[in-house]
Amino acid sequence: MKPTDQTVYPLISSQKMVEYMWTYSVHMQATQIPCAVLFGEAPDFRLLARALNTEIARNDCLRLRFFREKGEIKQYFLPEYRLERVAVRTFAAPAEMEAYLNADAGRKLNVFKDETFRILFFTAPDGRRGIYLNVSHMVMDAAAVFVFLRDLMDVYGAMEKGQPLPRPLSAYEDRIKKELADADLPARTAAQTKALFDWYRMDCPPTFCTVKGLLPGRPARRGPHSPGPIKPQDYFPLLDRAGFEKYALTPAQSEEIRRFVTERQISAEWVIQLGMRVYLSKINNSVNDTVFWVLCPRRRTVAEKRCGGTLASPMPWREQLPGSLTVLEALHKTASTQAFLFRHTDVPFTALRRSEREIYGYTPLQTANSMMFSYLPLETDSLGGREYEFLGLPMGRYVMPLYTVTLFDAHSGCYKFNYIHRTLIFSREDIRCFHEGAVRAVTACVRSPEKTLKEIMEEL
Numbered sequence: 001m002k003p004t005d006q007t008v009y010p011l012i013s014s015q016k017m018v019e020y021m022w023t024y025s026v027h028m029q030a031t032q033i034p035c036a037v038l039f040g041e042a043p044d045f046r047l048l049a050r051a052l053n054t055e056i057a058r059n060d061c062l063r064l065r066f067f068r069e070k071g072e073i074k075q076y077f078l079p080e081y082r083l084e085r086v087a088v089r090t091f092a093a094p095a096e097m098e099a100y101l102n103a104d105a106g107r108k109l110n111v112f113k114d115e116t117f118r119i120l121f122f123t124a125p126d127g128r129r130g131i132y133l134n135v136s137h138m139v140m141d142a143a144a145v146f147v148f149l150r151d152l153m154d155v156y157g158a159m160e161k162g163q164p165l166p167r168p169l170s171a172y173e174d175r176i177k178k179e180l181a182d183a184d185l186p187a188r189t190a191a192q193t194k195a196l197f198d199w200y201r202m203d204c205p206p207t208f209c210t211v212k213g214l215l216p217g218r219p220a221r222r223g224p225h226s227p228g229p230i231k232p233q234d235y236f237p238l239l240d241r242a243g244f245e246k247y248a249l250t251p252a253q254s255e256e257i258r259r260f261v262t263e264r265q266i267s268a269e270w271v272i273q274l275g276m277r278v279y280l281s282k283i284n285n286s287v288n289d290t291v292f293w294v295l296c297p298r299r300r301t302v303a304e305k306r307c308g309g310t311l312a313s314p315m316p317w318r319e320q321l322p323g324s325l326t327v328l329e330a331l332h333k334t335a336s337t338q339a340f341l342f343r344h345t346d347v348p349f350t351a352l353r354r355s356e357r358e359i360y361g362y363t364p365l366q367t368a369n370s371m372m373f374s375y376l377p378l379e380t381d382s383l384g385g386r387e388y389e390f391l392g393l394p395m396g397r398y399v400m401p402l403y404t405v406t407l408f409d410a411h412s413g414c415y416k417f418n419y420i421h422r423t424l425i426f427s428r429e430d431i432r433c434f435h436e437g438a439v440r441a442v443t444a445c446v447r448s449p450e451k452t453l454k455e456i457m458e459e460l
Contacts, residue, residue, distance in 0.1 A: 002067045006076040011138075012179045013189075014298065014310045017349035018138045019073055024364075025399040026237045027108060031137040032395060033145055034105030036122075038130040038411075040387025043156060045088055045121045045129070051156040052119070053082045054165070058155070059148055061172040061308035064139050066111055077173050083119075090123040097124060101132055102244075106396025111136050128389075141312035142376060143297050148308055150383050157384070172309030189346050196344045197355045200316050205360050206291045208370055211402060211426060211434035213283030237399075244394030245419040245431045253443060254414040260446045269375035270334045272406050272415070274327070275442030276373070277319060282457045283437065291318045292373035293400075298345045314349050314372065315341045323454030327445045330453055372400055376407035387411070392418040401425045 011019060018031045025031070056062045063078040091097035109115050117135040124130060131152075135145065147169065154166045179185065200206070249257075261268045277290040298304070298311040319337060321330050356362050378390060389411035403420040419431045437460065444456050 002069065003065070003076045006078070008074050008076050009173075009176050009180065011073055011075065012176055013346075013348040013350070014141070014313055015073075015075075015138055017314060018136075018310065020350055020353065021137075021399050024237050025240045025397055027240060027397040028111070029106055029108050029395045029397040030240065030242075030399045032105075032109055032134055033137055033140060033142065034101075034132075034134040034393040034395065035145060036101055036130055036132040036391040036393065037149060037383070038124055038128045038389040038391065039153075040128065040411075042123075042127070042129040043153075044160070045086075047159055048121060048131075048152075048156055049083070049086045051152055051159055052086060054155050054159075055148065055152045056081055056083070058165075058169050059151060059172075059308045061139050061144060061310075062117065062148070064116060064172070064309070065114055066116070066138065068112060075176075086119060086121055088121045088123075091125055094125050097122070101391075102394055104132070105134055105393035107134075109134065109136050111138060130391075134393075137310060139310065140308060141297070141310045142295065142374065143299060143305075143312065144308045144310065146378075146382060147306065153386055154384055170303040170307040172307055175304065175307055175309060175311065185346070189348060189351065192344045193347045193351045193355065196315075196341075196347050197352065197359070199340065200318055200352075201359060202318070202320060204289075206316070206318055207284075207287050207289040209280040209284040209287065209290055211280070211283075211371075212430055239422075239424050240397045240399060241423050242395055242398035243419075243421050243423045243426075243428060243431070245421070245428060245435070246392070247417045247419075247432075247435050248409070248412065249415045249417075249439065251413055253439070254408070256446055257415060257442065258408075260449075266331060266335065267375075267377075268408065268415070269377070269406075270331050270338070271445065272375065272442055273317075273373060274321075274330055274334055275445055276404070276438045277321065278445065278453055278456055279434070279437040279441040279460065281321070281453075282441070282460050286323070286454075286457060288322055288453075289318070289320050291316055291370055292404075293317065293370050294341070294372070295374050296341055296345045313345050313347070314352075315345065315347070316352060316370070317341060317373070321453055323452060323457065325453050327449040327451060327453065327456065331449075370400060372403040374403070374405045376405065378407050378410060380410040382410070392416075395420055398422060402431075 021031050022028055060077055063081045064075055065078060066073055066075050116139045117133065120132040122130055122132060151169055158165050257268060257271060261271060273292065280290050281287055293314045294317045295312045296315045298313055304311065317337060319334060389409065392405060398420050401422050405418040407416055409416045417435060421431055440460055441456065444459060
């Protein structure tokens, strides 16, 4: 709905990424973030509802609204908004809970009819109580979801104890104003785009591997007009139905990884991503060139870290890892790449996609021929020390072939892998085989970090 007296803003670059994805996934579920959190200590739902309305007043991205004007998406903030009631459900059986949450997760939010999020309080069959949230990616990124959840529970805790509320969050509106008012931003992002893309294209066009592996005899290096064995017509926007597969490592496997990363003070993200890259190389004629698009947080200041709203930007994490590198050398190279990418997070996603098309001659559909990877840096204290379990849920639709989300589950002490995949392109069996191979590669890397990648691939 078009506002009458609120200040109107155009989209900022992180939000334009969502607009871009709407073009290639017309059902729009591809740009929702559905999730649920179960708490070990059951909250009082009446008090939690009061805390939620306080959170809406503190966290302005929950008051963000959108409308179209002459084909352009614009936004504004409601000065006040409150929920008159919050739906509450009790589930008697795990299958009932899964079916209900999965169905709502795949139901499109009516963003242009002021439905930017849906929220539910629920009691699980085991007696734990939780919060379900389905929010538009135009409103929140993954980091903002946890800003919301943590602040909500901090507000709830203060109310429960009769204490003053925690310090206010930073305003997303202020962050939007800052970006729009930055006169140097266009020149800075243009320079960063050139530097980033000069790095991204390296000495050749990128090789887009597939979790199915290349057909026997297919050349490992392909020309710029055929980025992979997936046909461009596979990306027809109406055929974006997505499956959702969930796997968890065993406690022993998880402990092995945790011990490895703790002893070397490195990120589990690098270890898991390296294992996936090694396995992709193995099944794609040992090509040493792999690309995962990753969602990089644009949260560098304290204010930005305490801000709701979408600020993240997808970046092309490309690695050329010769087989002569040891696992440790490859991990250090991966860490260096991440640092480089994070220094260029102001580069708009749309500018990168445009550069791909201009330099390689890709069609707009071919630029969707890549996979996404995200690692959620969750720990036992991610929600203020409360015991919790984070539940990822299916989107129903997605624009890319595969989006892999990994995280450490504080409840079970195990690493979890969530795979969102285009069913037209990859089957459940394809995803299962890829997951099992990737886990073998991760395990091999952790157990033999002195071995070369070539040696690891030969053992897989």
